[in-house]
Amino acid sequence: MLKQRPFLIETLTAIGLIVAPFVLPHLGFAPNTVNRILVWGLFGLGFDILFGFTGLLSFGQSAFYGTGGFVAAYLLTRAGFGNVLGALIIGMIAAAATGYLIGLIALRRTGIYFAMITVAIAEVFFFVEFNPLSDFTGGENGLPGVPTPSFNLGFTTVHFTNGWSLYQFIALCYFIGVIIALRIVRSPVGAIFSAIRDNPLRATAVGHNIHGYKLTAFVIAAAYAGFAGGLLGVLQAFMPPDAFTFDTSGQLVMQTAIGGRGTLFGPLVGATVWLFLQDFLQSALGLGAAWKLVLGVVFVLLVCFLRGGIIGGLADLYRLLSGRRKRSDAEAEPDTETTLHLAPAPMQAKEVAHPAYSGPVLKATGLTKRYGGLVANSDIDFSVNQGELRGIIGPNGAGKSTFFKMLTCEIAPTSGQIVFEGRDITGLKVTEVCQLGLTKSYQVNQLFTGLTVRQNLTIAALAELRGKFRLDLFRKLSSVKGLTEQVEHTLALVNLTRRADTPVAELAYGEKRRLEIGLALATSPRLLLLDEPLAGMSPRERVETVKLLKSIARGRTMIIIDHDMDSLFELVERVTVLQEGKVLLDGTPEEIRTNAAVQEAYLGGVHGEIAA
Numbered sequence: 001m002l003k004q005r006p007f008l009i010e011t012l013t014a015i016g017l018i019v020a021p022f023v024l025p026h027l028g029f030a031p032n033t034v035n036r037i038l039v040w041g042l043f044g045l046g047f048d049i050l051f052g053f054t055g056l057l058s059f060g061q062s063a064f065y066g067t068g069g070f071v072a073a074y075l076l077t078r079a080g081f082g083n084v085l086g087a088l089i090i091g092m093i094a095a096a097a098t099g100y101l102i103g104l105i106a107l108r109r110t111g112i113y114f115a116m117i118t119v120a121i122a123e124v125f126f127f128v129e130f131n132p133l134s135d136f137t138g139g140e141n142g143l144p145g146v147p148t149p150s151f152n153l154g155f156t157t158v159h160f161t162n163g164w165s166l167y168q169f170i171a172l173c174y175f176i177g178v179i180i181a182l183r184i185v186r187s188p189v190g191a192i193f194s195a196i197r198d199n200p201l202r203a204t205a206v207g208h209n210i211h212g213y214k215l216t217a218f219v220i221a222a223a224y225a226g227f228a229g230g231l232l233g234v235l236q237a238f239m240p241p242d243a244f245t246f247d248t249s250g251q252l253v254m255q256t257a258i259g260g261r262g263t264l265f266g267p268l269v270g271a272t273v274w275l276f277l278q279d280f281l282q283s284a285l286g287l288g289a290a291w292k293l294v295l296g297v298v299f300v301l302l303v304c305f306l307r308g309g310i311i312g313g314l315a316d317l318y319r320l321l322s323g324r325r326k327r328s329d330a331e332a333e334p335d336t337e338t339t340l341h342l343a344p345a346p347m348q349a350k351e352v353a354h355p356a357y358s359g360p361v362l363k364a365t366g367l368t369k370r371y372g373g374l375v376a377n378s379d380i381d382f383s384v385n386q387g388e389l390r391g392i393i394g395p396n397g398a399g400k401s402t403f404f405k406m407l408t409c410e411i412a413p414t415s416g417q418i419v420f421e422g423r424d425i426t427g428l429k430v431t432e433v434c435q436l437g438l439t440k441s442y443q444v445n446q447l448f449t450g451l452t453v454r455q456n457l458t459i460a461a462l463a464e465l466r467g468k469f470r471l472d473l474f475r476k477l478s479s480v481k482g483l484t485e486q487v488e489h490t491l492a493l494v495n496l497t498r499r500a501d502t503p504v505a506e507l508a509y510g511e512k513r514r515l516e517i518g519l520a521l522a523t524s525p526r527l528l529l530l531d532e533p534l535a536g537m538s539p540r541e542r543v544e545t546v547k548l549l550k551s552i553a554r555g556r557t558m559i560i561i562d563h564d565m566d567s568l569f570e571l572v573e574r575v576t577v578l579q580e581g582k583v584l585l586d587g588t589p590e591e592i593r594t595n596a597a598v599q600e601a602y603l604g605g606v607h608g609e610i611a612a
């Protein structure tokens with residue numbers, strides 16, 4: 001997420017675009033080169049939202065660049081449409097609509113499979129342009145005669161013909177593109193894009209419909225590509241057939257990596273380096289086609305030594321010089337010396353019981369999970385009442401985590417039923433169940449590792465405050481009602497207020513565990529499941545975390561799995577013992593502690609003893 005300093009980036013962009021025609025000619029840049037850089041930069045704004053912010057690497061952007069470009073060029077050259085700006089906008093809409101349809105298919109897969117589908121899509125579009133649609137696209141001749149824009153102001157008509165005159169139009173389009181992109185990445189949707197990039201599993205688990213948001217990013221990127229494609233035709237007075245080639249997509253990816261992904265301006269910087277090197281190496285050094293060899297070496301060096309690209313490298317240098325990191329470390333209190341400031345009682349609406357329901361909060365009946373021949377959970381009956389604190393224990397492999405995964409609908413049971421607050425939730429999705437008020441913290445941390453503590457909690461709180469999907473693309477994050485209060489309250493609950501602006505990567509292990517619990521808490525659950533919250537902690541951290549859990553537990557309904565029975569028995573009122581996927585016993589901590597069958601189960605397990 002970009003740092004929110006009102007209008008600083010917008011102002012600097014405007015100044016840069018205004019002074020460029022006065023400065024760049026002295027650096028050897030021809031106006032046509034600058035215009036091409038801006039078209040690539042505009043194309044890259046959308047791609048960076050998709051790749052840099054949402055983490056979706058597409059090699060198919062040429063499909064949308066070509067679609068927008070050819071629709072606009074066709075309208076202007078063959079359909080008698082006289083309004084250049086109108087044609088560009090129609091081209092953009094056509095590209096966005098195409099992006100929506102393609103996204104529905106491509107986003108069914110993730111990672112390398114998604115990337116491979118986008119490669120195939122680029123190839124299909126290239127083929128379609130040259131064959132079935134060549135009457136419309138001009139095939140290998142492209143579409144010549146694309147006009148430049150002119151605007152009738154009543155008293156005079158302004159023409160943007162070529163060179164620095166056309167620059168004014170393209171620069172204005174780029175500037176508007178930057179303003180829109182900045183609004184998007186600073187909106188709640190932009191925050192969720194970053195969460196999806198960092199940890200899609202957790203973004204889903206805290207209650208966001210990530211498929212909807214990924215599709216949104218895909219359509220945005222396609223719209224930017226479509227508009228930029230149209231501008232290419234205007235710039236060259238000709239819509240070239242190579243707009244659709246896979247090379248175009250590859251060049252965009254490389255330019256973004258060179259400039260710096262997740263920065264919005266990375267593609268512009270990358271395009272500058274690319275086009276400057278192309279001109280310089282080809283013309284000044286006379287390298288001819290061998291210039292790509294030099295570019296390849298530059299690319300490999302940059303990727304190896306500047307993983308954040310040129311802008312990322314400059315940002316790191318700035319941080320180093322300003323000594324920001326040192327200061328934030330010095331200000332931060334070491335975890336081992338943390339004194340707990342226990343937070344007040346819970347506050348959120350969801351944390352109170354469902355008004356129309358008075359039975360058990362959760363009731364599982366005959367819950368069974370089979371993995372092939374292995375029965376992880378067998379015919380479990382289980383219920384929890386409002387306000388109850390329940391512990392679950394059992395030797396390793398007893399089926400505790402599997403049971404939690406079924407309760408939160410992360411995995412579907414083989415048979416059985418789960419009823420939450422009177423509603424059958426069996427077969428629902430984890431996002432829907434979280435939205436209903438049931439969530440868990442994970443045994444192995446599932447954090448948004450590229451974000452700060454505050455940003456992590458913001459992602460979780462947004463799911464509760466906005467629902468699973470909402471297209472508030474131009475809304476400021478800070479204007480989401482109740483967000484600041486909910487995040488600050490959760491920070492206090494998990495005792496991370498002092499570390500709020502620290503990146504997750506810089507947290508101590510105990511702090512990460514508290515943030516893990518905080519992510520679940522920030523969704524304001526009515527039933528909170530904690531899977532081994534004390535796992536991996538030092539004895540001192542355990543004592544602190546037990547204190548913390550006691551304060552969190554006030555007024556909540558919680559189920560806690562842990563192997564540390566001393567700590568667990570201190571926290572909960574009743575304990576359920578699982579053994580080999582079945583319920584062995586259910587009772588008070590005292591009954592469990594003294595029960596011979598439980599002793600036996602543990603003597604047979606890895607623990608060997610039970611807390612006395």
Ligand SMILES: Nc1ncnc2c1ncn2[C@@H]1O[C@H](COP(=O)(O)OP(=O)(O)OP(=O)(O)O)[C@@H](O)[C@H]1O
Pocket residue numbers: 371374375376394395396397398399400401402403
């Ligand atoms: N996805 C899976 N595929 C196959 N078997 C699985 C899968 N997940 C869990 N199991 C098996 O189910 C059984 C129960 O595992 P589970 O993780 O629920 O136990 P647990 O009580 O949480 O263990 P631990 O205390 O070590 O975390 C184990 O035998 C495990 O190997």
